[in-house]
Amino acid sequence: MTIKDLLNNQLALLILKIFFMFALGLFVIFAGIVIRQIQLMVRTLNGSLGAWIKSVGWIFLLLTLFAFFLGLIIL
Amino acid sequence: MSVVYSSNQKNNQSTIAKPIAKSKKIILGIKEKFGTGRHYHPGGAFQTFPQKISFENQDQKEEIIIFLRRHIITNLGWILFSLLFCLAPVVFIYMPMIKMMPSNFQFIMFVLWYLFVLAFILENFLSWFFNVYIVTDERMIDVDFYSLIYKKVSDAKLDKIEDVTYVQGGLLQSFFNYGTVRIQTAGTKGEFEFEDVPKPGLIVKILNELLFHEEQEKIEGKIR
Structure with a gap:
């Protein structure tokens, strides 16, 4: 069996799908941790760029959520 | 509290002047010698008397004199x-x-x-932006975020400083004028290091000026 045959195998694709969805899920969790950590960081050191950095954190979370749902639809 | 009196000569009348607090005297001395607000930028690595920055356990009357991050070239x-x-x-x-x-x-x-x-x-x-070194009129603070979930904040009173040196070596450090300032203290944490900060020579000068004012106050016998 070649790698090509393996990749055309439905079971192999299912395993790959689970792996990719797991990775996307981890990124969503990571983005949540980043949001929380930015809050703690801004509380420790407050400056004029705090709001901007918080926005970047939220945008990252939204991107990971979008990627997660995109994965659910496409795969 | 250390006090300094100044006379008000308006209308040729001498009036009882307001005492100036010790820390304000230090700040005025530093501002007079090194200027103020010349280095302000929200994302800057070297700032003197930044107006829009505060930190977690800052006292109400405590004023930040120097605010530092690692030089931007380290990124x-x-x-x-x-x-x-x-x-x-x-x-x-x-x-x-x-x-x-x-x-x-x-x-x-x-x-x-x-x-x-x-x-x-x-x-x-985030690691570069929030790992900062702060010198106020009372103490110096080292804020370290080692990873996203581990934070360490160390501080030492200025009167605990025993020795200040800086190291600047290598092509990049010489060209971009950044280096490491090492501060020996008498506190629990023996040594503070301001790593890869811009203008280490100027930082040492300002710290020495602060120490000079602290020593003066000790000599005058007025302890805060």
Whole structure:
């Protein structure tokens, strides 16, 4: 069996799908941790760029959520 | 509290002047000698008397004199890596294992890769932006975020400082004028290090000026 045959195998694709969805899920969790950590960081050191950095954190979370749902639809 | 009296000569009348607090005297002395507000930038690595910055356990009357981060050039490494990572898919796409994947899987793989690159950039930026060194009129503070979930804040009173030196070596450090300031203290934490900060010579000068004022106050016998 070649790698090509393996990749055309439905079971192999299912395993790959689970792996990719797991990775996307981890990124969503990571983005949540980043949001929380930015809050703690801004509380420790407050400056004029705090709001901007918080926005970047939220945008990252939204991107990971979008990627997660995109994965659910496409795969 | 140390006091300094100044006379008000308005209308040729001498009036009882307001006492100036010790810390205000120090700040006025530093401002007179080194200027103020010349180095302000919200994302800057070297700032004197920044107006819009405060930290967690700052006293109400405590004023930040120097605010430092590592020199911006120290970010060059991870920035170059990020650019390389962004271009990596151009190579990946020709790898046999990936070429044989269905196109939807290839797409999601590249989405995952760019999420990883974004996370890498964000983590490095946050690490640089929030790892700061602060010198106020009362103490110096070292804020370290070792990872996203581990924070260490150390501080030492200025009167505990025993020795201040700086090290500047190598082509990059000499060219961009940054280095490491080492401060020996009598406190629990024996040594503070301001790593890779801009203008280390000027920082040492300001610290020595602060120490001079502290010594003066001790000699005058007026302890806060």
